[in-house]
Amino acid sequence: MRKALFAGIAVALAAAVPAVPAGALPAYQNYVALGDSFTAGPRIPEQRTDPAGCGRSSANYSALLGDLLVTRSTVDASCSGADTTHLTRSQELAEGSNPPQLDALRPETDLVTVGLGGNDYNLFKRIVDTCPVLRPQNPTGAPCRAYFTVNGTDTLRGIITQTEGNLTEGLLRVHDRAPRAKVLAVGYPRLVPPSGFCGSTLPFADGDYAWIAELEQALGDAIANAAAASGSSYVDVYGASLGHDACAQPGSAWVNGDLDRDDAARYQPVLAGMQGVSGVIFDHLRRG
Template identity: 80%
Template sequence: MRKSLYAGLAVLLAAVVPAVPANAVHAYQNYVALGDSFTAGPQIPEQRLDPAGCHRSSANYPSLLADLLVARSAVDASCSGADTTHLTQPQEVGDDMNPPQLSALRPETDLVTVGLGGNDYNLFQRIVETCPVLRAQNPTGAPCRQYFTVNGSDTLRAIVTQTEGNLTDSLRRVRERSPKARVLAVGYPRIVPANGFCGAILPFADGDYAWIADLEAALAGAIANAAAASGSSYVDVHGPSLGHDACAQGGSAWVNGAVDRDDAARFHPVRAGMQGVSGLIYAHLQSP
């Protein structure tokens, strides 16, 4: 399985990032990954049991990146459902508990990836649980955008603004805990396409696609701003995932649609997406 993962990763690297010289990437020895389900990889084989409720995959991007870097130690503290509060607070996952993710950091940690923000104030959950239900009201309109617009204000855009502040504080905490580490704020891949729609895969009203795409772009901007404000580095996944949204055909999608699969949760990354993100991070590490 691992061999097939890297065969696929080589193809994705060639497609979305520049060629990576063999000796170009600094030798990182102590890597820690923090994040939510887009980091953990629910239902992507093989699932880890430490704890099982976090739904971490042994083929998620932290695992693939650790192998690419040949890191001496790699700790994946990501957990499905996590938001920025779970950096400092334990997270209940079924009958288990995931400790505060910051507890994985050490003074000797020299690389940290942080993939958080989409769960703050239940941003993603509000979209994927509400918008498909409202589609029947106006299949060609934008009923979900209208639902979340109150007194002329887009309440979900307001959430993105609040999330930027949370991320800025969170990234500063990471840097305080591991001052020698290079800290990377990792963005999210696109769920909806930049143009068009695919109702059989993503059951949103036609007019809501563009609105959701704008929210995804706004969240990417918020993560980039938080990285800059905290002295961290932003890994753009939104831009390079153009054409790899859930509507993409021919196996090029990085994200699953609205139906659970044996190898990917609904509205979550597939294995190709994890390969793509690990390649983007690896290429980013070439920069000073």
């Protein structure tokens, strides 16, 4: 199992970015991962139970990255459904709760990854819950974009603007709690392809594909801006995931579509995605 995981990471590294001399990699000893489901990995085997409601996988990108870096400790505080408010407050789950994610940080923490933003104001949930329902109204048009446009304003773009401020504040808090740490703001892999459709996997109207791609790019820009404003470093997963959207061939996709799978939740990362993202972050660190 572990051999297969690292083989997948090696493939992801080779496909995503050119090789970089290994000697450029700094040593990290105390790594903490903060984030939502795209960090946690719901349904990806094997699922941890600390707490079970967070959907944390023992093969998510933070676990794989910790192994690649040979850290002394890797602490995964991520939890499915988390937004930026859960950096400082507990997240209530069906059974129990997940403590404020910032509580995982220590003065000796020297590396932090933060994968948050997509759940602020239910941004991601609004898209995946609403767009498939509206598709029958205008299958070749953009009914979802029209639904979220009020008086000529794209309301979801407004949400992304607010999220940028929330994430900037959150990243500053991370630096306060872990002043020695290199802090990485990790973006999201792309859900929709840059062109074409796959209605059986992503049941959106044809015209909404391009709009969703624009929102994904806008969210990536917001995360990058928050990283710059807080003295953090942005890891561009969106760009690196070109060709690995949910419409890609099985084995190439980094994200599941609207498919019922035992090894991945709907619209959530798959194991190949975790391997890919860990490789992208690892190479980002090697590049300095």
